[in-house]
Amino acid sequence: MYKQLSRPQYEALIEIMELEFVLIELNLYLDTHPDCEEALRIYNDLAMKYHGMIMDYQHEYGMIHSLSVNRTEPGEWNWIDSPWPWEIEYKKL
Template sequence: MNCEKQRSMLKKIQEIQFVAVELNLYLDTHPCDADAINDFNCAVQILEKRKQAYQDEFGPLLNFGFGGYSKEPWQWVESPWPWEI
């Protein structure tokens, strides 16, 4: 398994997720900022693409139905787990 590639992909997910959360917080107090709304929507789109690319290659990021469909065998129990990287 290519742990360096997995680590890199997780870092990119974390970076764009940070951007999305910060924009979400900003929009809580500035709900009419069209530029921020556009930036938020772009960040969410990038985040979803990065998550899907990660899951296609390394399996689910989350369990309990939030990680999408699982391939066979059940992938959630395969290691390393996302927080072990």
């Protein structure tokens, strides 16, 4: 039930989580500073990078965003099989 991800998968997931957090933070900042060109530029650069990372991750390890393309060999719905967030064993500090 508890899931220890492989090292490459775990590192890719953590990298996605870190980048997503930066985007969340910039999103809130832009909500109250919509004219800040610098924040918008950083947001767009990172958002492009983020979506590329999500595509690569999902291609390798299965879906983590709903409504994504579900690529598997052989054809199988992998949304339910990729690890559920509360069952992942995150590495100790």
